[in-house]
Amino acid sequence: MATIYEVAALAGVSPATVSRVFNGLAVSEEKQRLVRDAAARLAFTPNKTARRLRKRSSEIIALLIPDIENPFYTALARGVEDRAQESGFSVVLCNTDDDPGKELRYLQIAASEQMAGVILSPASDEVDLGAIVSLGRPVVAVDRTTPYPVDAVKIDNRSAGIAATKALFDAGYRRVACIAGPAGIEATEDRVHGWRQVVASRMREGYLRHANFRVDGGHAAMTHLLALDTPPDAVVTTNNLMAVGALQALVEAGISPETFGVAAVGELPFMALAPASVVQVRLPARHLGTTAATMLLERIAGDAQPLRTVVLRAEVAPPASPREEWARKESAL
Amino acid sequence: MATIYEVAALAGVSPATVSRVFNGLAVSEEKQRLVRDAAARLAFTPNKTARRLRKRSSEIIALLIPDIENPFYTALARGVEDRAQESGFSVVLCNTDDDPGKELRYLQIAASEQMAGVILSPASDEVDLGAIVSLGRPVVAVDRTTPYPVDAVKIDNRSAGIAATKALFDAGYRRVACIAGPAGIEATEDRVHGWRQVVASRMREGYLRHANFRVDGGHAAMTHLLALDTPPDAVVTTNNLMAVGALQALVEAGISPETFGVAAVGELPFMALAPASVVQVRLPARHLGTTAATMLLERIAGDAQPLRTVVLRAEVAPPASPREEWARKESAL
DNA sequence: CTGAAAGCGCTAACAT
DNA sequence: ATGTTAGCGCTTTCAG
Numbered sequence A, B: 001m002a003t004i005y006e007v008a009a010l011a012g013v014s015p016a017t018v019s020r021v022f023n024g025l026a027v028s029e030e031k032q033r034l035v036r037d038a039a040a041r042l043a044f045t046p047n048k049t050a051r052r053l054r055k056r057s058s059e060i061i062a063l064l065i066p067d068i069e070n071p072f073y074t075a076l077a078r079g080v081e082d083r084a085q086e087s088g089f090s091v092v093l094c095n096t097d098d099d100p101g102k103e104l105r106y107l108q109i110a111a112s113e114q115m116a117g118v119i120l121s122p123a124s125d126e127v128d129l130g131a132i133v134s135l136g137r138p139v140v141a142v143d144r145t146t147p148y149p150v151d152a153v154k155i156d157n158r159s160a161g162i163a164a165t166k167a168l169f170d171a172g173y174r175r176v177a178c179i180a181g182p183a184g185i186e187a188t189e190d191r192v193h194g195w196r197q198v199v200a201s202r203m204r205e206g207y208l209r210h211a212n213f214r215v216d217g218g219h220a221a222m223t224h225l226l227a228l229d230t231p232p233d234a235v236v237t238t239n240n241l242m243a244v245g246a247l248q249a250l251v252e253a254g255i256s257p258e259t260f261g262v263a264a265v266g267e268l269p270f271m272a273l274a275p276a277s278v279v280q281v282r283l284p285a286r287h288l289g290t291t292a293a294t295m296l297l298e299r300i301a302g303d304a305q306p307l308r309t310v311v312l313r314a315e316v317a318p319p320a321s322p323r324e325e326w327a328r329k330e331s332a333l
Numbered sequence C: 001c002t003g004a005a006a007g008c009g010c011t012a013a014c015a016t
Numbered sequence D: 001a002t003g004t005t006a007g008c009g010c011t012t013t014c015a016g
Helices: A004-009 A015-022 A029-044 A047-056 A071-086 A098-111 A130-134 A157-170 A186-200 A216-226 A240-253 A286-302 A322-332 B004-011 B016-023 B029-042 B048-055 B071-086 B100-112 B130-134 B157-170 B186-200 B214-225 B240-252 B285-300 B322-332
Strands: A058-063 A090-095 A117-120 A137-140 A151-155 A176-180 A206-211 A233-237 A261-265 A277-283 A311-313 A315-317 B059-063 B090-095 B117-121 B138-142 B151-155 B176-180 B209-210 B235-238 B261-265 B281-282 B309-310 B315-317
Touching: A004 A015, A004 A029, A004 B176, A004 B214, A047 B100, A071 A090, A071 A277, A071 A286, A090 A098, A090 A137, A090 B090, A098 A130, A098 A286, A098 B048, A117 A286, A130 A157, A137 A286, A151 A286, A157 A176, A157 A186, A157 A233, A157 B004, A176 A186, A176 A216, A176 A315, A186 B090, A206 A216, A206 B100, A216 A233, A233 B071, A240 A261, A240 B209, A240 B281, A261 B059, A261 B138, A322 B151, B004 B016, B016 B029, B016 B151, B059 B071, B059 B100, B059 B285, B071 B090, B071 B100, B071 B285, B100 B117, B100 B130, B117 B285, B130 B151, B138 B285, B151 B157, B157 B176, B157 B186, B157 B235, B157 B261, B157 B281, B214 B240, B235 B240, B240 B261, B285 B309
Parallel strands: A058 A090, A058 A117, A117 A137, A137 A151, A151 A311, A176 A206, A176 A233, A233 A261, A261 A277, B059 B090, B059 B117, B117 B138, B138 B151, B151 B309, B176 B209, B176 B235, B235 B261, B261 B281
Antiparallel strands: A277 A315, B281 B315
């Protein structure tokens, strides 16, 4: 790879001028042409590492998500990416697997790589953002919050929980259970609160079950619920993947999803043949991403306004055919 | 962030010694202790940017995939990540969207960021790997190949196509159509060849349809096939997502997937309620990733053996219940 | 085994 | 508007 010195020599100017040309600073038309020609002839590409060492910052933002195989997060990632690209930033996707250890490692990498900022969906309430924040790097929490004072963009989770649960009662179900994510994550607990609030006034016993956020977790929890003496006749899951597991458990138990109510906070992924009776509370995943990226980029650009928390509202969705689902989804892109 | 100079001063040694300690080079026990203590006291983390500038290479590998929302590629990505982590490498995920322009941009970034190597699933047969290769950075093509002379790991696509098609004939279907991906991608064309080979000896007319690799493409293609004068009674899709679309189209047309045969090269994602009759030819996505990563890391370590192409075999899968599917999947992790 | 010193390629004062 | 120069923090000869 050629350096600015070689370009400068070939163009007959100083290295500084070459640098200026590539940074859009004031340089005469003529020298500009000279430099560009020389650069082209040498196939010169600025060395970002050197630039970064000098400027002590890069045009890269880190995005830490808990599960790269969950379509909710890939959609969110796309949102971040789209927005970042517009501003010439690249995004590095880091999969934390909900493991605080991995999360910490990635945070350190973000710091030592001089990344411009980080967007994260914390694996636990106890992420240590101290190091990265004290370095002056902006941080935005997305989807999940953290007690650490940083910008955040989240969903109105309680309303989402309420909406999902209400839809089930409206459809005539009476014993509405809830399959929640792991304790200690505010987002899922808020959804549970929503469920509890609706349920409290209508039934006595509480069917609450905690599980991991994945398909197997939803399956196990549903299986347990069905084994109860008085099993529920409907269930709310606090994320998309657990709903898939719950549906599987129902099918296995020979229970038609038409007779058993299922509502999910989130969109069921790739449901070719989802029963029309499944209620989905749509989460603006991609929008979450673009919003977070916008906030982060503003901070990177020097915006110093007080900390903000943006709350996005989930859209209560009536059951729809799979095809309608997709039509909607595609058009949203 | 503290620098080696500050650590050196505090420890009473030279900067070089600090560097040696952090690189595992020979340093006396005593000074080693001194340095580590000082480093700990200052919360010193080596500046990777400076190191990279000096060493002209980083411990980062770029992974370019066509569609981050396709579970096949996220599984592949996990494989790459797992393997990379073991060797202390980080992986940067780049979503090309099957767009040669984006692909080129990411390739340039990989070069100017001094990434150690790149693993890519080319968006087209005409990627220009010249720049990156001439820089001496190793490249491994995965899933899809490229005419450029680089290492590759692929799937035995023709056999996969044959297996999917045969399974349909064995099940008694006689008019087996094929929904293929875009022309110009060897992987999908090889699968089509497999289909054609099986079909040629058993039926006269050919039901071949090209589509994009996504759900909407599969849906449109299936809709067209069903509108034919003599529609097929079964279909093979050359990837996972198009099968989802095809199933949707069938459901819409009021055709039970039990009476219409469906076989996919790839695993249907998150199929909570997949009809047991869908044949899936399992692709070792994650294994593809670990293999590619292993090859790349060997090259990075200086391995200079001749170019290799590893061909992985797809596993012909009998239809299974959704639950069995997941049990299998989880245990594979 | 350890220290001194020379860069890696770029940017940003400071001059001119 | 342009050139000169001094680093950014680290690794790596080269001496000792």
